[in-house]
Amino acid sequence: MKARFHLPGFASHYEFNLIFAQMIHDCPQYFREGVEVASVYGTFPPAIWNGGRFQYGQCNKDFIKTVIKNFNDRGIPLRFTFTNPMLEKKHLSDKFCNMIMHYADNGMNEVIVASPLLEEYIRRNYPNYKITSSTCKRITEPEKLYDELDKDYHIVVIDYDLNNKFDILEKIKDKKKCELLVNACCNPGCKRRSDHYRGIGAEQIVYAEYLKSGAKGDFDFSDYPEYAQYIDPAFTECKCMSRTIFNIKDLSTHISPDDIWGKYIPMGFEQFKIEGRSLELLNLTEHYMYYMVKPELRDEARMLLFAQLIRQGIMSTKF
Amino acid sequence: MKARFHLPDFSGNFKLNLLFADMLKNRPDFFREGVEIASFYGVFPPCLWNGGRTQGGMTDKNFIKGVIKTFNDRGIPLRYTFTNMVLEKKHLADDRCNMILNLSNNGLNEAIVASPVLEDYLRRNYPKFKLTSSTCKRLNTEEALLAELEKDYHIVVLDYDFNNRFDVLEKLPRKNDIELLVNACCEPECPRRIEHYKAIGAQQIAYCEHIRKYPNLPFDIEKHDPQNFRACPYSQRGVFDIRKLKTHITPDDIWEKYIPMGFEQFKIEGRTASQLNVIETYMYYMAKPECRDEARFFLLKLMENTGVLKFN
Numbered sequence: 001m002k003a004r005f006h007l008p009g010f011a012s013h014y015e016f017n018l019i020f021a022q023m024i025h026d027c028p029q030y031f032r033e034g035v036e037v038a039s040v041y042g043t044f045p046p047a048i049w050n051g052g053r054f055q056y057g058q059c060n061k062d063f064i065k066t067v068i069k070n071f072n073d074r075g076i077p078l079r080f081t082f083t084n085p086m087l088e089k090k091h092l093s094d095k096f097c098n099m100i101m102h103y104a105d106n107g108m109n110e111v112i113v114a115s116p117l118l119e120e121y122i123r124r125n126y127p128n129y130k131i132t133s134s135t136c137k138r139i140t141e142p143e144k145l146y147d148e149l150d151k152d153y154h155i156v157v158i159d160y161d162l163n164n165k166f167d168i169l170e171k172i173k174d175k176k177k178c179e180l181l182v183n184a185c186c187n188p189g190c191k192r193r194s195d196h197y198r199g200i201g202a203e204q205i206v207y208a209e210y211l212k213s214g215a216k217g218d219f220d221f222s223d224y225p226e227y228a229q230y231i232d233p234a235f236t237e238c239k240c241m242s243r244t245i246f247n248i249k250d251l252s253t254h255i256s257p258d259d260i261w262g263k264y265i266p267m268g269f270e271q272f273k274i275e276g277r278s279l280e281l282l283n284l285t286e287h288y289m290y291y292m293v294k295p296e297l298r299d300e301a302r303m304l305l306f307a308q309l310i311r312q313g314i315m316s317t318k319f
Numbered sequence: 320m321k322a323r324f325h326l327p328d329f330s331g332n333f334k335l336n337l338l339f340a341d342m343l344k345n346r347p348d349f350f351r352e353g354v355e356i357a358s359f360y361g362v363f364p365p366c367l368w369n370g371g372r373t374q375g376g377m378t379d380k381n382f383i384k385g386v387i388k389t390f391n392d393r394g395i396p397l398r399y400t401f402t403n404m405v406l407e408k409k410h411l412a413d414d415r416c417n418m419i420l421n422l423s424n425n426g427l428n429e430a431i432v433a434s435p436v437l438e439d440y441l442r443r444n445y446p447k448f449k450l451t452s453s454t455c456k457r458l459n460t461e462e463a464l465l466a467e468l469e470k471d472y473h474i475v476v477l478d479y480d481f482n483n484r485f486d487v488l489e490k491l492p493r494k495n496d497i498e499l500l501v502n503a504c505c506e507p508e509c510p511r512r513i514e515h516y517k518a519i520g521a522q523q524i525a526y527c528e529h530i531r532k533y534p535n536l537p538f539d540i541e542k543h544d545p546q547n548f549r550a551c552p553y554s555q556r557g558v559f560d561i562r563k564l565k566t567h568i569t570p571d572d573i574w575e576k577y578i579p580m581g582f583e584q585f586k587i588e589g590r591t592a593s594q595l596n597v598i599e600t601y602m603y604y605m606a607k608p609e610c611r612d613e614a615r616f617f618l619l620k621l622m623e624n625t626g627v628l629k630f631n
Contacts, residue, residue, distance in 0.1 A: 244616065245616075246612075246613045246616065280623075280630070281630050282616060282619050282620060282623060283616075286612065286616055289612075290612075298612070299559075299599060299602075299603070299611070300559050302615075303557075303558075303559070303595055303596075303599055306595050307593075307595060310595070313631060314630060314631055315628065315629070315630055315631070316628070316629050316631060317594045317595075317622070317627060317628050317629075318334075318626070318627055318628075318629070
């Protein structure tokens with residue numbers, strides 16, 4: 001039995017994920033049956049190809065090389081969230097993104113895609129990469145999902161509006177190829193989700209270009225009136241992304257750990273994505289504990305993880 | 320139904336305890352039935368009269384006043400752990416300890432005592448302080464305990480070797496004035512316990528003298544631990560390690576056995592425990608089991624939002 005988890009933020013939560021991966025390795029007794037880290041996904045900002053969540057920041061070459069090496073040395077692939085749906089041909093030659101692809105081009109690492117343009121470019125230029133089809137594509141019709149699964153993808157992340165719809169999920173032939181996003185914070189059935197992903201993609205492009213131009217001062221997406229449709233309060237004031245693990249459990253799209261082990265794994269699914277690239281670490285810790293640790297050992301495992309975070313200087317208390 | 324908890328370290332755990340007290344007030348839905356904070360206990364180091372745990376550190380007058388006011392304004396007493404077993408008459412006039420008592424001499428605050436010399440001094444000079452009889456006295460015979468309960472103490476903290484000995488506990492009078500130390504880390508029936516408390520007392524006096532003479536030099540604890548008590552591994556037991564000890568009182572037992580019997584005062588030790596241990600212990604004892612994860616998360620977020628906890 002395998003429960004392969006794809007975890008968020010190899011750069012934004014670098015040390016945290018490294019320590020957590022080490023904990024799974026060193027203390028397997030705390031974890032539910034079959035828990036493995038299938039990948040740690042994310043991006044090195046300011047990668048223009050990034051999508052799904054807007055990511056600030058800048059990473060230098062040394063950091064990029066170190067992160068790739070430290071996860072890959074532990075047998076854990078990085079998976080790049082190159083799911084920006086707003087990419088144009090001119091963005092394909094982006095030096096920073098191509099540099100990342102070169103550094104990690106060892107056959108172990110992976111890419112998630114949403115844009116056909118970028119997918120084709122990657123297939124042509126970086127054939128060593130395993131390719132995941134993104135949930136950002138919003139494939140909500142069962143027939144289209146079944147078609148997507150017939151394509152040459154390593155993994156297909158199912159649109160999470162199909163989570164818990166067992167009539168549709170049962171009919172999937174290759175369930176091992178499917179990945180389920182278990183802890184979505186978004187409103188189920190949100191009609192603006194695709195627009196939101198496009199807005200995030202546009203902001204990521206503008207941000208990368210802003211940095212490239214050498215501009216000074218704080219970046220503010222609302223300074224770009226040509227993207228007014230994406231600076232809508234429906235997106236900027238959307239509170240869904242600040243939901244905690246305790247707020248999402250009642251959403252119809254939520255997959256509980258008991259359902260993972262009681263329903264999904266027995267059906268044949270084995271890939272599960274935990275979102276959280278932009279979550280703060282306390283919230284993310286709670287997600288990891290909830291999904292991967294045996295319930296009766298959760299308190300002890302959390303304490304061990306926190307103690308390790310304190311020892312490594314990632315967390316500190318001042319009473 | 321009341322479950323009155325005495326919680327560790329108003330000084331070293333000041334911010335944590337303040338956040339916790341406000342959380343208990345604002346989110347009673349997270350907590351088990353009847354949970355109240357009966358007191359925060361501890362000392363303002365350096366403190367000559369302190370016992371039970373050696374406490375290092377320095378606190379100034381403004382901090383002391385601030386802590387007293389902050390907790391007392393919330394109706395929560397401070398309870399001083401003035402349980403140094405080896406005090407002599409010459410120590411009673413200690414300026415700093417007397418200053419602390421004067422600053423908090425408002426009828427709300429309390430002191431725990433183990434030394435008859437100090438107890439007599441406090442009764443004469445600070446009659447407003449409610450006095451608790453300390454577990455450090457090691458009253459581990461029924462006769463001695465019953466005699467203690469006849470004395471004029473506000474509370475008597477039971478020797479924790481009596482924990483879970485229901486044949487003895489059932490017969491005790493004044494159950495609501497008896498305090499049970501629920502999470503002891505020490506080895507049950509340790510023959511060296513009283514010697515250890517005495518050694519801690521001597522060490523505390525040595526520390527205070529050192530700080531007075533050499534405020535800028537580190538205190539060499541090795542020189543002041545001739546019996547090598549610091550090698551005792553039991554003080555390092557964490558919240559998960561102690562649960563198998565026969566002196567351990569579980570939260571379920573508090574609500575299902577002790578409270579129905581008439582007990583209502585419970586002490587959580589932890590003055591020298593790590594902050595993580597203290598948080599976990601609070602959650603274990605006071606939060607409803609089904610709310611524990613959310614309550615802990617709520618508390619940690621409060622700590623993060625107020626700068627008490629940081630991610631670097």
